Amino acid sequence: MKRHSLLWLRAGGRLRGYILLASAIVLAAGAVGCARTPVTPPREDNMPPPYTVGGKVYYPLSDAKGYVERGIASWYGEDFHGKKTSNGEVYDMYAKTAAHRILPFGTRVEVANLTDGKKTVLRINDRGPFVKNRVIDLSYAGARDIGLVGPGTAPVEIRVVGADDEHLVREGAAYTGTKIPYWTGEFSIQLGAFEEFNNALRLKGNVSRYFKPVEISTFDLHGRMLYRVRAGKFRTLQETVEAQKELNARGYGDNFVVAE
Numbered sequence: 001m002k003r004h005s006l007l008w009l010r011a012g013g014r015l016r017g018y019i020l021l022a023s024a025i026v027l028a029a030g031a032v033g034c035a036r037t038p039v040t041p042p043r044e045d046n047m048p049p050p051y052t053v054g055g056k057v058y059y060p061l062s063d064a065k066g067y068v069e070r071g072i073a074s075w076y077g078e079d080f081h082g083k084k085t086s087n088g089e090v091y092d093m094y095a096k097t098a099a100h101r102i103l104p105f106g107t108r109v110e111v112a113n114l115t116d117g118k119k120t121v122l123r124i125n126d127r128g129p130f131v132k133n134r135v136i137d138l139s140y141a142g143a144r145d146i147g148l149v150g151p152g153t154a155p156v157e158i159r160v161v162g163a164d165d166e167h168l169v170r171e172g173a174a175y176t177g178t179k180i181p182y183w184t185g186e187f188s189i190q191l192g193a194f195e196e197f198n199n200a201l202r203l204k205g206n207v208s209r210y211f212k213p214v215e216i217s218t219f220d221l222h223g224r225m226l227y228r229v230r231a232g233k234f235r236t237l238q239e240t241v242e243a244q245k246e247l248n249a250r251g252y253g254d255n256f257v258v259a260e
Contacts, residue, residue, distance in 0.1 A: 071135030
């Protein structure tokens with residue numbers, strides 16, 4: 001097995017996780033958060049590298065044209081003001097920026113508060129949020145624009161409206177901002193990992209009613225047998241992300257993409 005260098009990534013003063021500097025993808029072991037065997041699907045040299053946080057693997061997109069997403073937004077401010085973001089900039093809470101898990105750095109997004117219709121346009125320069133059911137972290141300035149400062153969170157719609165070429169900085173050692181096809185390989189979506197087989201079987205039965213295939217695989221974690229439930233067999237990351245949106249909409253939001 002090859003050894004791969006790992007680099008700590010700090011974003012806004014928060015520990016975001018490991019960034020892979022090699023071309024391999026870490027296979028996430030399950031909800032317990034244990035990285036396992038690296039595999040290498042076909043990829044372009046200038047693709048953004050994947051990264052792991054809490055045992056989950058995230059795959060930044062190379063091209064966000066047409067991207068639309070709905071979910072819960074939050075914001076971060078004074079505690080991180082003046083600290084480094086994921087793309088190497090210094091976080092300015094009064095600038096109109098935001099953190100997103102997979103949108104390319106430099107992407108400009110329109111964020112609309114679905115409760116009152118207020119909108120703002122922000123530039124992605126950070127990674128996160130890594131909190132369940134949240135899709136974007138706004139700067140203080142962005143949160144103020146859409147009335148988010150007081151309540152702290154709100155349902156929003158994110159819509160990509162362009163890119164700031166001056167800020168399409170390198171992500172890891174690879175990203176150049178070039179638009180290239182989504183990765184190909186074999187991907188699936190992990191829905192959960194259980195010590196009780198019946199719990200895994202129940203989840204498989206529920207999801208199988210509208211999504212196929214759904215499979216259960218075993219994993220030995222330091223003598224503990226876990227049963228992992230995974231849905232789908234996809235050849236491109238784009239297909240996987242679309243299926244993930246469907247699962248999120250059906251109430252299975254605590255999932256993540258894995259490379260088989």
